[in-house]
Amino acid sequence: MKLLFDQNLSPRLVQRLTDLYTDTSHVSLVGLDRSTDLAVWDYARANDFCIVTNDADFNDLSVIQGFPPKVVWLRLGNCTTTDVEQVLRRGHAQITAFADDLSVGTLELT
Numbered sequence: 001m002k003l004l005f006d007q008n009l010s011p012r013l014v015q016r017l018t019d020l021y022t023d024t025s026h027v028s029l030v031g032l033d034r035s036t037d038l039a040v041w042d043y044a045r046a047n048d049f050c051i052v053t054n055d056a057d058f059n060d061l062s063v064i065q066g067f068p069p070k071v072v073w074l075r076l077g078n079c080t081t082t083d084v085e086q087v088l089r090r091g092h093a094q095i096t097a098f099a100d101d102l103s104v105g106t107l108e109l110t
Helices: 014-018 039-048 057-065 081-090 092-100
Strands: 003-005 051-052 071-074 104-107
Touching: 003 039, 014 057, 039 051, 039 057, 051 057, 057 071, 057 104, 071 081, 081 092, 092 104
Parallel strands: 003 051, 051 071, 071 104
Antiparallel strands: none
16 A cells, blocks of 8 residues: 655654555655645545545545545644554554545544
8 A cells, every 4th residue: 555644744654654554655755745735636646645644635635526545634633753653553454444445535543
């Protein structure tokens, strides 16, 4: 599964989670760190990424634009990069199943 971390998440997550989520990237690593949400959306769609974010905007785009790309929406509030890493590790099976489910575009993780 290919995850694309939004600007609001640390780029360090790419290296920290490479054992579970191969081909993972961050918007800053693909030149989208100053881009609009729609530009990130289009990139994720064109390159078969699932967007991971703390931001409701991508969920809104999913409702308006449809999917793909899929969105993993982290509903964690203020937290550390380690907290995000732990949630994504614990949710690996759920995220994998979500990626294969053609009927849903957003997965909320708390």
